[in-house]
Amino acid sequence: MQSESLKTAPTVVNRAEFLRNLGLSTSALMALYCMGTLTSCSKADDPAPLTPTPTPGSGTSTGLTGNIDKSKGVIDFTLDLTNTNYSRLKTEGEFVQVGEIVVANTKDTLVALTNVCTHQSGQLQYRKATNDFECNVHQGQFNLDGTVKKGPPTKAVGVFKTALTGNNLRVTA
Ligand code: FES
Structure with missing residues (x-):
């Protein structure tokens, strides 16, 4: 049987071990990791998205109903x-991110495009002044119909149908 004293010491000291070596207990370490958040500790290391997307819910709480995830079926929300x-x-000129879709109030209509640039997956932002979408990584530009206006992207992004009924905007594939 191998005793505890025979275990090999790690050659690389990680952050937790370093703090432990300073005399902090495991519970004190967990408190430090979780401090400042009211959410689950397992999410503490996840980077925040550029624009948080509310989770689909009842519609009265999040304002979003339907499917925004193409891996779960046809986009229809x-x-x-x-x-x-x-x-x-x-408001004309405003836009929101809904999952991997950007929805914008353009000069003429509500437009919904795939919010994944075909160059290297940057995110698109609507620009009222030029009435187009610009990628936030290399400033590629897309027209309202998803076609490329200016490279580096060479392929169009996807376009979704929009239909406004009262205050409900439906977006479908
Ligand atoms: S990732 Fe969009 S232009 Fe490069």
């Missing part, structure tokens, strides 16, 4: 434009 998460879409 409705945004409640009276909800604070999406009310900005009532």
Whole structure:
């Protein structure tokens, strides 16, 4: 039987071991890791998305109902434009990110495009001044119909149908 004293010491000291060597207990380490967040500790190391997307719910709480995830089926969701998460879409020039889709109030209509640049997966932002979308990585540009306006991307992004009924904006593939 191997005793505890025969175990080999690690050659690389990680952050937790370093703090432990300073005399902090495991519970003190967990408190340090979790401090400043009210969420689960397992999410503490996850980077925050550029624009948080509310989780689909009842519609009264998040303003979003339906499917925004193509891995779960056909994209088909409705945004409640009276909800604070999406009310900005009532204003020309504003846009929101919904999963991997960007929805914008353009000069003429509400436009929804795939929010993954075909060059290297950057995110698109609507620009009111030029009435187009620009990628946040290498500034590639896309027209409202998803076609490339300016490289480096060479392939169009996907376009979704939009239909506004009252304050409900439906987006479908
Ligand atoms: S990732 Fe969009 S232009 Fe490069």
